[in-house]
């Protein structure tokens with residue numbers, strides 16, 4: 001009977017550990033599923049507070065994205081690392097999301 005108890009405890013621990021390894025696997029699946037993130041949605045969620053829906057609001061000294069001539073690669077750097085009053089997004093968005101929103105910011109150009 002005692003052995004059965006020990007067996008159950010071990011099984012439970014192994015099962016519990018296995019269970020706690022699930023989230024990273026789920027995240028991997030989620031980030032694969034998010035391989036093509038929606039730049040427009042990310043923009044609306046993260047950028048409109050300063051840049052406005054059309055990129056020209058200019059709150060907190062935000063540059064006008066309709067007039068910006070910054071190329072894609074440098075937009076990715078600005079969004080990732082932040083610049084001046086702009087928040088860095090490296091801890092808020094993953095690389096794919098940053099690339100997608102940078103691409104979307106180019107579409108705001110007139």
Ligand code: HEC
Nearest residue numbers: 046047050060061062063068070075083084085086087105
């Ligand atoms: C807290 C306000 C704020 C938020 C939120 C914000 N920005 Fe900015 N953004 C700024 C400011 C201020 C600048 C000008 C930085 C400077 O003066 O060097 C800027 C500059 C930029 C530039 C550079 C434009 C150029 O011509 O140099 C890009 C591109 C940009 N933002 C895109 C975004 C995107 C995309 C998001 C959302 C992921 C975002 N920003 C969120 C405030 C913000």
